[in-house]
Amino acid sequence: MLTPSEYDHLCDQLITLYDELDRAIIDDMVRRMMRMGKVSDATSWQAKQLQEAGLLYEDIISEIAQHSDASAAQVRTLFEDAGVQSIRNDNHYYTDAGLEGIIRLSDAALQTLNAGYIKCRGELRNLTLTTANTAQTAYLNACDLAYMEVSSGTMDYGTAIRRAVQSAADEGSKVLYPSGHSDRLDVAVRRSVLTGVGQTVRQLSAINAGDMGCDIMEITAHSGARPSHAEWQGKLVSLSGANAGRIIDGVKVLTTNDIGYGTGDGFGGWNCRHDWFPFIEGISSRVYSDERLAELNARNIEYNGKMYTEYEIDQMQRALERDIRARKRAVSAADTAVKNAPDEATAKQMQELFTAESVKLKKAEKELSTFLDQTGNLPDSTRVWVNGFGRSTAQRAVWANRKAVNNSSIDKSVGNGIIKSNKADSNIVIKPGKKYSSSKRGSSLISAARRQELQLFEESVCKDNIETALIIPANGKPFQKTSGNERKVLFTVEEMNLMSGGLLSHNHSNGTTFSADDIQMLVQTDLQEIRACNSEGAFVLRNTDKPLPDFFYDSDLLEVKLTEIEEELLPEMQLQLINGEITFEEFDKGIQQAAVEKLMNEYGFDYYFEVR
Numbered sequence: 001m002l003t004p005s006e007y008d009h010l011c012d013q014l015i016t017l018y019d020e021l022d023r024a025i026i027d028d029m030v031r032r033m034m035r036m037g038k039v040s041d042a043t044s045w046q047a048k049q050l051q052e053a054g055l056l057y058e059d060i061i062s063e064i065a066q067h068s069d070a071s072a073a074q075v076r077t078l079f080e081d082a083g084v085q086s087i088r089n090d091n092h093y094y095t096d097a098g099l100e101g102i103i104r105l106s107d108a109a110l111q112t113l114n115a116g117y118i119k120c121r122g123e124l125r126n127l128t129l130t131t132a133n134t135a136q137t138a139y140l141n142a143c144d145l146a147y148m149e150v151s152s153g154t155m156d157y158g159t160a161i162r163r164a165v166q167s168a169a170d171e172g173s174k175v176l177y178p179s180g181h182s183d184r185l186d187v188a189v190r191r192s193v194l195t196g197v198g199q200t201v202r203q204l205s206a207i208n209a210g211d212m213g214c215d216i217m218e219i220t221a222h223s224g225a226r227p228s229h230a231e232w233q234g235k236l237v238s239l240s241g242a243n244a245g246r247i248i249d250g251v252k253v254l255t256t257n258d259i260g261y262g263t264g265d266g267f268g269g270w271n272c273r274h275d276w277f278p279f280i281e282g283i284s285s286r287v288y289s290d291e292r293l294a295e296l297n298a299r300n301i302e303y304n305g306k307m308y309t310e311y312e313i314d315q316m317q318r319a320l321e322r323d324i325r326a327r328k329r330a331v332s333a334a335d336t337a338v339k340n341a342p343d344e345a346t347a348k349q350m351q352e353l354f355t356a357e358s359v360k361l362k363k364a365e366k367e368l369s370t371f372l373d374q375t376g377n378l379p380d381s382t383r384v385w386v387n388g389f390g391r392s393t394a395q396r397a398v399w400a401n402r403k404a405v406n407n408s409s410i411d412k413s414v415g416n417g418i419i420k421s422n423k424a425d426s427n428i429v430i431k432p433g434k435k436y437s438s439s440k441r442g443s444s445l446i447s448a449a450r451r452q453e454l455q456l457f458e459e460s461v462c463k464d465n466i467e468t469a470l471i472i473p474a475n476g477k478p479f480q481k482t483s484g485n486e487r488k489v490l491f492t493v494e495e496m497n498l499m500s501g502g503l504l505s506h507n508h509s510n511g512t513t514f515s516a517d518d519i520q521m522l523v524q525t526d527l528q529e530i531r532a533c534n535s536e537g538a539f540v541l542r543n544t545d546k547p548l549p550d551f552f553y554d555s556d557l558l559e560v561k562l563t564e565i566e567e568e569l570l571p572e573m574q575l576q577l578i579n580g581e582i583t584f585e586e587f588d589k590g591i592q593q594a595a596v597e598k599l600m601n602e603y604g605f606d607y608y609f610e611v612r
């Protein structure tokens, strides 16, 4: 079973990858539009456009080919991770009932996962290929329109091109379904993956329940469910039908037919985020009690003075994020137009377009950040999701690249992390390579009194969800910083300058090890030691005097590096997981730790866990 919010965020990272493709396609269109040339006689002009359209088609096919390995790998990871997460979720219910839980996937379960992935990958590939056709058609339509506008004298050449560029960005790349229906690429990808993963995971839960001898499943519930689904959410279902009609825990047990399982608009149909999990008769009680179901649609989140349900807030956030993506496409299209403008005058007009679109993007980003500040909706679910999921190198590399290329991206930082002041607006001048001497390494830089202060600090904050840091400078007074929003601490440049040779401790109450931001902080500020404490003790990382490669100074690149190492370690750990040698929790935390440990050892840092 996946939770409704896990379904909600299932595609977040995959969409980032497809956004890249989307923008590449639009840029190809814009580049050709810039070569449209002055409108001459209709016949030769049209012949030229047809030729350009043919070349555009080839460009796009090659863009798709370039993205296909990354997207196939990512879809595979997504399915594997969804399977693992789903079993982890189900196991809570088995272990609560005193059972051992699933520690080994049956052949049937593995086949289901594999088949689901293969089907979804094929579907995505076919859909993506249709974008080449739709982009070609859109390009020709835009050229025709520009021709008509210019030749009839209703518009000058520059304005007509500007409109064509805007419409290419607005329309984006579209996919064409066999039915003739067309959709935005991101919408189609989301639907396809949500449906494919959902079908696989629901089947997996049912197979595992069968293996565990469990026939009754409880259906998850979420706020804002469509009326026909609201009727049965939170209710019980009999997989075989044998228990249907009985009253258990106050509700009548349904059949899979009652909930429309296997139909397009029923349980598990199009865009359905409902799922099911094992209900052990005589032991389990319904997770979604009648009271809890009634609470689902409570308006308990405030925004701009009005109250909203969780679902409404989620939808509003989704809309704001979509808007930002659209604005980014427009900025990128305008940028390409500027760079490819055939003459000075056109370049100037395109520059104006670029400026106007950039302003709109900034506004949209501001709106989202205000929204997140007010609603506190930097969703925990996203973090939970990302911690357990989606460790594909490709997706993080794309993400990092996107951040580097476009410093106005939305920063949905995941997990614990110290965030230094924003790259864009800081003047941090700290020279790489300035390391304290090795003779100082391991020496007790701080006094016994400071050690005690440190210990008291770690004991007091280790269980907090809000992140607090204690800085003990080499010279100067210790000071504390608490995060404004959870799990991030921001430092000023002055504060960072005080850190050289000092010690920094902070809390990772969820027990995770150092993030890329943490490690980069240690390296960049030349701290002697950084610590991440939890209720059992603290991860300790002591600086190295070895020369470090550049990626240590950029947390995005460092993140990519760590992910690459995780990828290397993944197959073996997955095997250990499936063979029951490690638990899901050990797997989850273990892979992060193993990657950090490997990298730290390689470069001569001291890395260990200090038990309290």
Ligand SMILES: [Zn+2]
Binding pocket: 225, 229, 266, 267, 268, 271, 272, 273, 274
């Ligand atoms: Zn549903």
